[in-house]
Amino acid sequence: MKTAYNFNAGPCVLPKQAIENTIKALYDFDNTGIGIAEISHRTPGWEKLMADTRQLWRDLLNIPEEYEVLFLGGGASTQFMTVPANLLNKKAAYLQTGVWAKKAAKEAKLFGQVEIVANSEDKTYSYVPKGYSIPMDADYFHITTNNTIYGTEIKYDMDCPIMLVADMSSDIMSRPVDVKKYGLIYGGAQKNVGPAGVTFVIVKKDILGKITDRQYMNPLPTMVDYRTHAAEEAKNISMFNTPPVINIYMMYETLKWVKETVGGVAEMNKINTKKSNLLYEEIDRNSMFIGTAEKEDRSIMNHCFVMAPGYEDKQDAFMAFAKERGMVGIKGHRSVGGFRASLYNACPIEAVEALVQCMQDFEKANK
Numbered sequence: 001m002k003t004a005y006n007f008n009a010g011p012c013v014l015p016k017q018a019i020e021n022t023i024k025a026l027y028d029f030d031n032t033g034i035g036i037a038e039i040s041h042r043t044p045g046w047e048k049l050m051a052d053t054r055q056l057w058r059d060l061l062n063i064p065e066e067y068e069v070l071f072l073g074g075g076a077s078t079q080f081m082t083v084p085a086n087l088l089n090k091k092a093a094y095l096q097t098g099v100w101a102k103k104a105a106k107e108a109k110l111f112g113q114v115e116i117v118a119n120s121e122d123k124t125y126s127y128v129p130k131g132y133s134i135p136m137d138a139d140y141f142h143i144t145t146n147n148t149i150y151g152t153e154i155k156y157d158m159d160c161p162i163m164l165v166a167d168m169s170s171d172i173m174s175r176p177v178d179v180k181k182y183g184l185i186y187g188g189a190q191k192n193v194g195p196a197g198v199t200f201v202i203v204k205k206d207i208l209g210k211i212t213d214r215q216y217m218n219p220l221p222t223m224v225d226y227r228t229h230a231a232e233e234a235k236n237i238s239m240f241n242t243p244p245v246i247n248i249y250m251m252y253e254t255l256k257w258v259k260e261t262v263g264g265v266a267e268m269n270k271i272n273t274k275k276s277n278l279l280y281e282e283i284d285r286n287s288m289f290i291g292t293a294e295k296e297d298r299s300i301m302n303h304c305f306v307m308a309p310g311y312e313d314k315q316d317a318f319m320a321f322a323k324e325r326g327m328v329g330i331k332g333h334r335s336v337g338g339f340r341a342s343l344y345n346a347c348p349i350e351a352v353e354a355l356v357q358c359m360q361d362f363e364k365a366n367k
């Protein structure tokens with residue numbers, strides 16, 4: 001097979017063992033002689049798989065009992081609507097650190113008042129705003145912990161005076177998270193925990209069912225109400241309707257890899273930090289490139305860089321040079337330009353070393 005170093009921003013590289021085990025399960029799930037896509041989701045084997053997957057989430061992120069772990073469809077983009085539908089009674093506060101955050105706020109406006117507490121659009125979202133104040137009368141404060149397009153990240157669990165809600169689509173499982181500081185955490189699986197098609201929601205049970213004043217969508221449609229999907233939690237099954245079984249199975253294998261092969265999220269974070277530092281050191285050292293994100297806000301997942309002043313005309317040449325060496329998915333998002341290398345959990349350090357070598361060789365050949 002062709003050697004490809006996959007730096008795609010999402011969907012992204014997944015652990016080889018997760019892929020291999022999923023292929024096996026597609027033929028034969030749990031020694032039943034029937035493939036994972038063909039079994040009933042009400043068989044005990046599948047119910048156990050759901051429970052085991054949920055337990056892996058609990059073990060890896062140390063999720064307290066008072067929280068539900070839900071696996072839904074629709075992607076993070078559907079959560080932009082589902083979150084305010086469940087939690088926005090009168091007003092919500094949003095931190096606008098990128099287009100995903102902006103899209104989330106746009107949906108919230110359908111349900112009530114939205115206050116954008118700070119916005120870094122003025123500098124193409126190259127930094128995370130600081131020194132803003134959070135309105136105490138808001139029902140929740142929404143943040144996007146990792147800004148996938150711009151390569152900025154809130155790498156710590158902030159103390160928030162009101163309920164904190166986080167879109168962690170692109171940095172979930174990259175570091176330990178203090179779940180207790182959040183009311184709700186959500187994201188699409190396809191950046192760090194599996195293939196596209198399953199969405200995770202970690203939600204504190206006692207924040208649900210509190211919409212009293214709102215005119216619209218009150219009561220909530222069944223599928224939109226998180227409690228529908230948590231209703232069977234007592235039996236640890238939680239399947240109101242047919243879940244995306246292949247996707248959840250692959251998420252199970254991916255999380256098993258994080259837990260058993262890597263050794264947990266703290267260990268994962270050490271590896272991610274090492275990979276990230278390796279690439280940022282080269283971006284900062286190499287005279288032909290410069291990073292676009294504010295240094296203190298740099299993401300350890302997505303690394304954005306452009307040609308340094310004077311070398312702008314070399315952009316296409318570097319792209320071709322890198323492609324020739326097997327680099328895939330390093331083109332920057334059109335709003336930032338240049339390059340973006342996403343070093344998600346399953347991206348091996350060899351891929352980062354190959355990219356660094358490629359940047360060094362390009363500098364030698366072109367300076």
Ligand SMILES: *Cc1c(COP(=O)(O)O)cnc(C)c1O
Nearest residue numbers: 075076077100146148169170188
């Ligand atoms: C990719 C991404 C999304 C969109 O996820 P979908 O599952 O495609 O809807 C939302 N937020 C962030 C931070 C992302 O990286």
